Amino acid sequence: MISSVLIVQRYQRGEMGNVGLVKVTFFGTRGSCPCAGDAYKTFGGNTSCVAIDTGEEAPLILDAGTGLRALGAFLRPKNSKKNPPLHARLLLTHLHYDHLLGLPFFSPLEDPGSLVEVYGPQQGDAEFAAVIDSAVTPPFFPVQMKEFRGEVRLIGVGDETFQLGSATVSARWIPHSGPTLGFRVDVGGASLAYVPDHQAPSDGHSIDDAVLELCADVDVLIHDAQYDNDEFSDKSDWGHSTTAYAVHVAAQSRAKSLVLFHHDPSHDDAYLLNLESEAASLEEAAGLESVIAAREGMTLHLDHQPGTL
Template identity: 35%
Template sequence: LILCDLLMPKSNGFEVCRSIREQLQPTKIIVVSGRDYGVDRTSALEAGADEYLLKPVTWELLSSTIDRLLPEIPRRPEPKSVPDRESVPARIRPWGVRGSIPVPGKSTVRYGGNTSCVEVRADGEIIILDAGTGIRLLGLALDKEFGPRSMKLTLLISHTHWDHIQGLPFFSPAYNQKNLIRVLGYEGARAGLAKILASQMETPFFPVSLRQLPSHLAIEELKEMEFQVGNVEVRSKFANHPGICVGYRLTTSSGSIAYFPDNEPYDKLKLLLASRDGISEDEARDFATAEGKKMVEFLQGCDLAIMDTQYTEEEYAKHVGWGHSSVDSVVSLALDANVGKLLLFHHDPNHDDQMIDKMVEHARALVAKSGKPLEVEAAREGAETLLDAKIAVS
């Protein structure tokens, strides 16, 4: 870990960050400064800093920041902002279940109309999967739960399409200076994670910029495909979806959770587009089979899989190459990987509650035909799953 000032003789913190990032990628960098300019904070983070602290810096703030950036280093125990959850089951609660665009209304009230956001509580950590519009309601619930106490939150971004980030400007914990929020994700196809998240909050799109948020919000671009969030082990895998998109697998003391909100299996895709892509059907089939095995290995034995099931088979035929899955493909994948429970996710904005009911019924029929013990539900806003109990309760 390196601690440096923003302004130093013969150099500055921006140059230090860029130089270190070019040579020492894993090194964590904390920049401190007496200058409370939002542009300095944003520039430091974009240059490679992991955190930007305003002087004077208290020992409590510095110590908690180091603990967050380097959780593997043992330190003297400090009061936790959340109760110890190692002795209780992992809890998973969707706050947004839709894909593409929010669709509030009478026809979607049962499953919900907000876009992608899932809360995971395990091993003393609060991990948030994506920041679609559902994160707004999560923020309000956290404010009510914690009251004046501080929060330590980790937000994992699968990708930066609008339905996975547009709720972030409305996430109320980001407006509390007591809170520590770590945002993790991968560099986009055309711009870095910090730049993309900041751009949607710049004028003329939003009145408050990312750099003006008073919380201690650190954005970190991931390079590795395996990392830790406290005691939770996280693995990621690139999804087949336009741009840079990943799915995550979280391994907790209660079991494992996989989250693939946007993904198109290769089996049908490659065969349907083989002639267009100038490859033979055998080549397409071999490639799809190899990629399918990788996906099965990633999901193998997962207790809960939250998966993109945007289309029916009939709908998928009209949306080949759009980067989304059909229910049939995902059920087949979950069965091959011996998944314990499957949550149908990323509901199409054109699907009302009755349509989703039919998709669940169809998925369960496929499972029954297989003879395997896979539980299937559709993700519903507010429905909590206890990992060990494998049941959803309101």
């Protein structure tokens, strides 16, 4: 049996790459639109981007929101004399701006020889790579990605499971707005589900089969928690979930810990602290090891100890 111990700490530069420990760091926690100011200091204002350090050289990145710029600065310090080319893999849930805007600002792509493989949702009849290329091009951005010194390799995926280094990645279509994937990553005995944008059902109770499959028994579930119940009643078809629904999915899928994610830009620190404690006090949260709202700069350590319960 394998157990997980969840430790939360502030991440520090130079920490990535420890063999034998899976670390998950939040570089962007926000949904919809970035925000800035003193009222957002605790939870941060960058949009969706999470890095998984599997102990291998290449980090596994979830989404390319504005937090990806900060991750780039972490992986490629500006004052560093020489930056070796980076090879990274990025899982893109969907193409909304809040999940894509950081891609052309990812500084390792300024280095010749760098390679970022982007695995993202197939776009029906359109080619995934062509759609991304049409978003990063003048007049929306000064240059096209093929003009970067590093290479962005765009790979369309659908309902499938594939191997990236030591990680097994499962991609499934989930309800949101437009073609959207949720991901599950199993690596080094640890498991994580990433469902950052997900339309909760109007009954507030049923759970999509694909979501249940992704989240089943995971150590950590990172789930859309954009709205409180009142907001959801106004925006019930805007593609998102409530904190209560995130707790419900975590409980029903037997996830061990829940990270509330994709914070609404109108939710400042005080509001989110309140939402976090309300979510943790829900009856369905009683069986979870922890319920926490994602904070920018937070690292979760998934420390697996074979042989323990």
